[in-house]
Amino acid sequence: MIQRFFTTTLGQIIAIIAVSSATTFFLFLAILSTLNTNLPPPPPWPWPSAYRIAFVFESVLGAPEDARAAIVAAARRRDFAVQLTSSPVVCDGNTKDAQTLQSALRSKFNHAFSEPTVRSCGSGDPATDLQALLRLDGRTLEIRSGKPGVDQFSRLTLPLVGALLFLCVAVTALSAWAVWRVTGPLRRLADKADAFGREIVLEPIQEEGPLEIRRVARAFNLMQERVTRSMSDRTRMLAAVGHDLRTPLTRMRLQLQAGKMESLRSKLLRDVDLMHSMVASTLSFLSGAFDVEEKEWLDLSALLSTLCDEFEETGARIAYEGGADIRFFCRPNAINRALTNLIENALHFGNRVDVSASMDGTQIVLDVVDDGPGVPAGRIEEILEPFVRLDPSRSARPGSVGLGLSIVKEIVEAHRGRLELHQRDPHGLIARIVFPA
Template sequence: MMLRFFTTTLGQIVSIIAVSSAATFLLFILLLSIFDPTPPPPPPWPWPAAYRIAMLVETMRSAPDEARAAIVAGARRIDFSIALTQTPRACNGLGQDAQKLQSALQSKFGDMLPTFTIRSCGSDDHATDIQALLPLEGRTLEVLTGDTKADRFFRLTLPLMSTLSFLCVAIAAMSAWAVWRVTGPLRRLAHKADAFGRDIVMESIDEEGPIEIRRVARAFNLMQERITRSLRERTRVLAAVSHDLRTPLTRMRLQLQAGQAENVRAKLLRDIDLMHSMVASAVSFLSGAFLEEEKEWLDLGALLSTLCDEFEETGANIQYEGHEGIPFFCRPNAIHRAVTNLIDNGLHFGSRVVVSASIEQDRVVVDVADDGPGVPTHRIEDVLQPFVRLDPSRSSRSGSVGLGLSIVKEIVEAHQGQIELRQREPNGLIARIIFPSSAFARPTMDAHFAR
């Protein structure tokens, strides 16, 4: 369980924080022991011990007998053991430290102290290796002391160590809490991603946490939305195509069952072309094949003029109003298809179509206007959606599955443009395509098309 925890982001960051806190703690202790900002050290050996012994003897002499035991207990330290006894057990050594203490007592306090004896006990504990025996009113005051060499860590007291430990633990705890707050959105994102594999229809994940995590959550939401929309559109296109294919298939079956195949060849071919058109339109919409085409520069005005001429040759009442020489960076086949769809719609619902192109306020504007019945204002947004037809019951337009304007919208938006539908006075519909200035040619391209 612990090993699994340390494989998570939270566990690894907590480990880094714990190790860095411990290293900081040890480094702080090391620096404190080397560069201690406390006052200067006490006088060298043996003067601290000599002063303590002299003051202790003076205090014991002036104190009543019943208070001496308390004085002895209060004066004890790790390096200063005191006992008031009748029969002391004297040591017999006389080391260099013992001689130094004896000389210090004689030179400074010789007239204040009674006859005393200083000896070395040869103990392994240097803090109580020297014995001082001083007579005191029928008893002997025994003092065990020693030269405590500078202990580097003698100033690291319990309060200081506790403070440092609490500081490190608090930093680690607060850091772990902060990391948990940061990784929380990641955990929820992982849970959502796992659940998304089982249930496509889900609520969007909250975009919270640091900006990088919010970006990941936003990207996940967009991905989920695109996948959901794609699946829904695929379902709708399958339903629409399967529904619309029934009519030509039924007609073909009846014609063949009637045994008049030799007389209905043209009708069969027309129905096959109709089915092919519906399937091709649906597949093209779902695959977005136009996105694979490479962009190139072309003269948009010339393209629209040529397209109108081709429709006019088939007997259509169509006119291009606009000038040529509009450099445009686009996918030519995709733009050709988008404008063709708009012209087809206009010619189907109206008797005359006018195509125009112009540059207005640093943008390219293409209008395809017809004189048909138009579209009700409240249904304008609907007809841009896939598989939407204003009167699906009539199915008056052969081969239509309601994708013409949807394909136009996809192509225009792929060129960073937008399409607008508006009513035309006194009757008809205007399909307006607006491309941003980024699609324009630079001056060098203007010179290219001027040649």
């Protein structure tokens, strides 16, 4: 369990932070303990020694003669030698430490004793190297003291070590919490991705966390939506094409069983062309080949006028009305296909089709209006979906698999436009394309 935890991003980052904090902690202790071992003594020097000398002097001075020897004996320590003598051996050293202690004694306790003398004896023992001589009733109080040495661990006090340890632990804990907050969205994203491989249809993942993770979540949601839509479209495509191919295949089978090949040749070719048209239309929609075409400027008014003329030559009742020189930066073949599909759809359901185009400065509006039966209320959005047809019989329009309006919608949205369907009074349908000018 622990080994698995340290294979995760959270575990590895926590390990890195913990090791870094521990290394910093021990490195700091090592620096304090080994660097600058000749540091000066703690800030109170020389006052502890000065107060101690003054206390012993005042105690001996205030005591009767017969009690002074006992006081002197009681004041002796390993680092504090005291004796009351008539002929002291005066040391001849005059170090900076001796001068500092003598200055402290004279400035603070000059009222208690006069002209204290401090010398350095050079004894080699720092605990009793300094000699303080104080005159006392014809004799001399000799005190041997010293300057406190600096222990290499004197600065490693419990508060300091505790503060360093608390700092390292706090940094590790807060860093772990921050990393957990950051990796939380990644864990949920990984769970969603794993579940998506099994269930396909899932709720979108919440976009949270840092900017990069939100972008990954947004990309995952878009990918999930596209894959789900693609799988749904392919499922409907297989059902629709399988249903539509059954009729011509059955007809061809019956015709072949009849055995009259010469008379059935044209019918077989017509059925083959019909199946080819359905398969080609389906593959074209699924491939989305219009996205790879290069964009260029196109005169929409000229294109619509040309399309209407071509349909009119086949006997269709169609007319174009609109402004001239409506230019649009687009993929020409894709736009041509979308407009052709709209017009063919209108001619199939209506007897007359009116096509118009206009531009108001901010958008381009193209209308294809027919006088057919229109679309039942509530089913306008439905017919924009792939492989959906409202024909009462699926064979009512040979070669169609219900992709005409879906292809138009895909092309229009790829050009940042929108396709709208509106009921026309008293009957008919208005197919409107709106592009940004």
